[in-house]
Amino acid sequence: MVNIANPILLVVIPLFFTFLIALSGSFLKSGVKYLPVIAFALNLVVSLALIPEVVKNGMVIATTAGFKPPFAIDMAVDKLGLFLSIIASLLGFVASVYNLFYIDEEPQEKFHALFTLLVAGLTWMIITGDIFNLFVAFEVTSIAAFGLVGFHRDKGAIEAGFKYLVMGSIGGSFLLIGIIMLYAATGTLNIVDIAQKTSHLTFQQKLFPFAMIFTGLGIEGALFPLNAWLPDAHPAAPSSVSSILSGIMTTAAIYAIIRLTNTIFDFNQIYFFLMIFALLTLIFGEVSAFFQKDIKRMLAYSTIGQTGLFFFAFSLNTVNGLQGAFMQMVNHSLSKGMLFLVVGGMIMQVGSRNIDDFAGLGRKMKVSSFFLAIGAFSLMGLPPFFGFWSKLKIIFAALQNANAFLVASVVIILLMSVVEGAYFFKLLQVMFFGKQEKDVAVKEASYGMLFSVVVLGTVLLIISFYPSPVIDFMHKAAAEIINKNYITLALKLGGL
Amino acid sequence: MIYYVGSFLLIALGLYAVIIKKNLIKILIGLDLIASGVNLLIISIGYVKGGTAPIFSRAGLKASMMVDPIPQALTLTAIVIDASEMALAVAFVVLLYKYYGTLDIKKIRSLKW
Numbered sequence: 001m002v003n004i005a006n007p008i009l010l011v012v013i014p015l016f017f018t019f020l021i022a023l024s025g026s027f028l029k030s031g032v033k034y035l036p037v038i039a040f041a042l043n044l045v046v047s048l049a050l051i052p053e054v055v056k057n058g059m060v061i062a063t064t065a066g067f068k069p070p071f072a073i074d075m076a077v078d079k080l081g082l083f084l085s086i087i088a089s090l091l092g093f094v095a096s097v098y099n100l101f102y103i104d105e106e107p108q109e110k111f112h113a114l115f116t117l118l119v120a121g122l123t124w125m126i127i128t129g130d131i132f133n134l135f136v137a138f139e140v141t142s143i144a145a146f147g148l149v150g151f152h153r154d155k156g157a158i159e160a161g162f163k164y165l166v167m168g169s170i171g172g173s174f175l176l177i178g179i180i181m182l183y184a185a186t187g188t189l190n191i192v193d194i195a196q197k198t199s200h201l202t203f204q205q206k207l208f209p210f211a212m213i214f215t216g217l218g219i220e221g222a223l224f225p226l227n228a229w230l231p232d233a234h235p236a237a238p239s240s241v242s243s244i245l246s247g248i249m250t251t252a253a254i255y256a257i258i259r260l261t262n263t264i265f266d267f268n269q270i271y272f273f274l275m276i277f278a279l280l281t282l283i284f285g286e287v288s289a290f291f292q293k294d295i296k297r298m299l300a301y302s303t304i305g306q307t308g309l310f311f312f313a314f315s316l317n318t319v320n321g322l323q324g325a326f327m328q329m330v331n332h333s334l335s336k337g338m339l340f341l342v343v344g345g346m347i348m349q350v351g352s353r354n355i356d357d358f359a360g361l362g363r364k365m366k367v368s369s370f371f372l373a374i375g376a377f378s379l380m381g382l383p384p385f386f387g388f389w390s391k392l393k394i395i396f397a398a399l400q401n402a403n404a405f406l407v408a409s410v411v412i413i414l415l416m417s418v419v420e421g422a423y424f425f426k427l428l429q430v431m432f433f434g435k436q437e438k439d440v441a442v443k444e445a446s447y448g449m450l451f452s453v454v455v456l457g458t459v460l461l462i463i464s465f466y467p468s469p470v471i472d473f474m475h476k477a478a479a480e481i482i483n484k485n486y487i488t489l490a491l492k493l494g495g496l
Numbered sequence: 497m498i499y500y501v502g503s504f505l506l507i508a509l510g511l512y513a514v515i516i517k518k519n520l521i522k523i524l525i526g527l528d529l530i531a532s533g534v535n536l537l538i539i540s541i542g543y544v545k546g547g548t549a550p551i552f553s554r555a556g557l558k559a560s561m562m563v564d565p566i567p568q569a570l571t572l573t574a575i576v577i578d579a580s581e582m583a584l585a586v587a588f589v590v591l592l593y594k595y596y597g598t599l600d601i602k603k604i605r606s607l608k609w
Contacts, residue, residue, distance in 0.1 A: 132570055139577045146584055155595050159604060162588040166514060166523060169581050173507070173530045176574060177537065180567070184541045189566070 005049040007075040007127045008062045010085055013046070014039045014092075014120030018113050025109025032109045033100050036116045040093035043123070047086045054082045058480070059489040061129070069129070070190035076129035078486055079477035080326065084126045084255055087330065088248050090459070091337045092119035094452035095240040098341055101448040102240055102348070111151055111238075118144035118244060122252045129490070131179050131264075132189045134256060138175060138220065141249065142168040148241045149233045160236035164229040167219055171226075175216025181209040182264070192490040195263045203267060210265050214257065221253030222304050223311065224281040230304060231288070235296035235353070239344025242296060246303040247337030251329050254307060258314055258322075262481050274315035279409055282308030286416040290423045294353045295343055298423060299336065302379065305416065306332045312409065313394040320397035322478035327390035327471065330463070335375040335387065338456040342372045345445030345453070355427055359434030364442045367450055369431055371457040376424040378460055381417055386464045389471065391417065499540030506533030520589045520599045527585065531578040535571045542567030 017039035021032045053060045059078045063069055077085065096115065103111055121141030128134050146168065150161030183189060185205060186197040198206060219226045230250075234242045261270075285305030292298035310332065313325035345368055350357050362369040378385035381392075395413065398406050444450070463470050480486065506529050513526025542564030550562040589599070596604050 132573075136573060136577070139581070143577075143580055143584060146581075146588075150588060150591075153591065158588055158591045158595065162520075162585070162592060165581070165585050165588060166527065169527050169578075169585075170511070170514065170530065172577070172581075173534050176534050177507075180534075180538050180541060180570070183567070183570075 004046055005053045005060065006046070006062050007050065007060055007077045007085075008064065009046045010043055010089070010127060011075070011120060011124045013042050014116050014123070018116045018120060021109055021113040021116060025107075025113070028109075030108055032112050033103070036096035036099065036112050037093065039116055040089055040096050040119065043089040043119075044086075044093050047082070047089045050077060050082055050085075054079060057489075057493065058485060059493055061490060061493050070188045070193040073133055074129040074190065075127045076191075076486075076490055077127050078489065079473065079480055080255065080259070081127050083326070083330065083473065083477065084248075084251065085123050087333045088119060088123045088126060088252075091244060091247050091333065091456075092123075094455050095243050095337070095341065098240045098243075098344070098449050098452040101446045102344060103238065105152070111148070114144045114147045114151075115241065115244075118148060118241070119248075122244070122248050125252050126255055129191050130189055131182065131191055131194065131260075135172070135176055135179055138216075138256075139172050141252075142172060142220070145233075145237075145241075145245060145249065149237045149245075151238055151241070152236070156232075157236040160229070160232035164233040167226070167229045171216045171219030173216075174212050174219075178209040178212030178214075178216060181212065185209070191259070191263055192487050195266075195484075195487050198264055199266070203269065206265050206267065210261075210267075210270070213260060217253045217257050218277075221250050221257065221311075222281070222307050223277050224284050224304075224308070227281070227284075227304055231297055231300045234300035234303065235294060239296070239340050239347065242300070243337040243340035243344075246300065246340055247333040250303060250307045251310075251333055254311055254314070254329070257311075258325075258481065259486075263484065263486050266484075268317070271315045271317045275312060275409065278308050278312035278315050279412055280308070281305070282312060282416050283412065284308075286419045290419050292423075293355055295347075295355050295358065295427070296340070296353055298355070298427070299339055299343065302420065302423075303332075303336055305420065306336065306379065309391075309394065309413065309416075312413070313397065316397055316406075317482075318397055318400060319475070319478045319482050320393065320400060322481055323471070323474045324390055324394035324397050326474040326477055327386070327393055330470065330474075331378055331387045331390045331460075334456055334460045334463075335378040338371060338453055338460065339375040339379070341449070341453050341456070342368050342375065345449045346372075349442045349445065355430055356434075358427070358431050360431070361442065362428075362432035365444050368445055368453065371453050372431070373428055374457055374460065376428060378464065380421045380424055384464060386460060386467060386470075389467050393471075499536060499543070503533045503537035503540060506530070506536060509533075518601045520592065520601060520604075523601070524582065524585050524589065528578070528582060531574070531581075535574055535578075538567045538571045538574065 017035050021035050025032050061076045063072045063074045121137050124137035146161055146165045150157050186194050222230045234245055282305050285301050289298050289301035310325040310328040313321045378387040381387040395410055398410050510526045510529030514523050544563045547563040550565040
């Protein structure tokens with residue numbers, strides 16, 4: 001019997017289907033749209049099958065090509081990588097179901113191939129244990145994303161795609177410079193091996209590669225001065241793609257920063273500086289979101305704000321802070337992924353992205369509006385929802401060893417939550433109580449599209465009402481990161 | 497040493513072109529310069545003066561006399577990635593030119609830059 005709990009499958013399955021879709025597109029015609037669904041259903045099964053293994057051993061390592069690391073490339077999944085890969089597979093699955101009913105524009109096979117490639121690259125980025133592979137996965141993701149952002153091929157989409165391409169490829173080059181500097185200093189590309197050899201480097205020797213890697217990943221992760229592409233690219237992409245871009249891509253980039261900062265670089269001097277970046281990102285995102293008229297643009301700016309929030313929690317560099325960051329990542333991925341899917345269905349019905357045209361939708365699209373409200377409440381952090389627990393955790397973590405600066409940042413976070421609440425309530429108020437002036441025939445989105453939304457919404461509701469297993473798991477994951485168990489476990493299990 | 501200086505000059509030149517130039521094609525050339533600079537940097541890190549290819553082709557060759565093969569493999573990967581990125585970028589530029597009839601970035605402003 002084949003052991004399916006193998007992290008390599010998480011990358012190999014979608015990559016195989018990518019090429020299958022591209023090759024079979026000419027004779028399967030529109031039948032190719034079912035292939036991504038199969039790919040991500042398999043991926044979801046594999047990532048769920050990894051849970052018992054990871055819980056038992058702490059980590060699952062798979063090596064390639066029959067060599068031992070550091071000579072071979074390895075895939076290492078620990079608790080942090082596990083939950084992110086589950087979320088990536090889940091979002092990939094529901095978004096590909098959504099695509100069955102959403103994408104009717106040609107060339108379909110190219111869209112589905114790129115979409116599968118995008119999620120494959122993101123999963124790859126999350127589970128790789130090799131720093132050059134991280135770069136390759138980053139570029140695979142970016143190139144797929146550039147293509148998908150420009151998929152509609154209208155003026156706005158092409159321009160957004162080009163802008164993203166210019167920034168993304170500069171980011172890729174910076175990341176590569178950082179990686180090659182680490183290689184020059186240590187002579188190896190395996191993350192664990194590098195981590196053991198960087199411990200004797202001085203702060204100055206580590207700072208330059210760190211700055212380069214941080215800039216490169218920061219462009220993808222939309223940190224404040226580097227995020228000019230995001231508010232254009234996310235709205236221009238088809239909604240299912242925006243859901244992946246917002247839900248996983250920024251999270252995956254921040255994941256890579258967390259992973260590398262905690263295993264390889266291991267500085268303490270840098271966190272204050274990261275905190276400032278995070279707060280600026282938070283303020284910029286939320287305040288800009290408040291002034292948007294275009295609903296997808298508003299959600300895109302809100303993504304920037306959320307990224308700032310969990311990056312702030314990470315930069316506290318405590319177990320509780322990281323736990324809050326991971327919880328917020330889960331909350332953000334599920335609710336923002338769902339919001340983009342809901343909004344995609346609404347835009348299809350209304351034919352406009354302007355918030356004012358959404359007036360009265362709450363009465364006509366009851367199910368969609370209900371789940372939009374749940375996603376919005378969870379992002380705001382209203383009490384029964386998961387967002388409340390994660391925000392509470394972040395605030396408690398910040399106040400744990402409070403100094404004046406941290407108290408000030410908590411005040412900023414609370415203020416920004418109010419701003420966030422203001423624009424989401426404005427949207428909900430227009431939707432539920434606004435008067436529709438033009439009498440347009442609006443009906444509920446199709447069942448297939450609702451299915452994806454309902455799946456994500458149900459998962460969000462389940463973890464909202466039974467948060468303790470998730471919270472415990474995140475606590476263990478955070479403790480592993482802080483205690484550098486990644487290195488010890490990898491050494492024990494033959495990752496090196 | 498000269499290689500390091502050269503590669504960082506190339507990268508700086510490319511960044512300058514991307515940030516300052518207003519012509520889309522010149523921006524693409526800038527991106528390509530950055531990529532070439534990075535590739536040169538990678539190669540020069542693995543370079544050993546007077547070294548041979550990393551193959552034990554004759555007796556008496558020691559590992560210290562060979563150039564490091566890993567950076568070369570990395571460069572090949574990076575070149576492939578850059579090529580596909582460039583192809584996509586050119587496709588974008590062709591479409592932009594079709595829509596706007598110009599390559600001047602200041603005239604292409606349906607979005608806020």
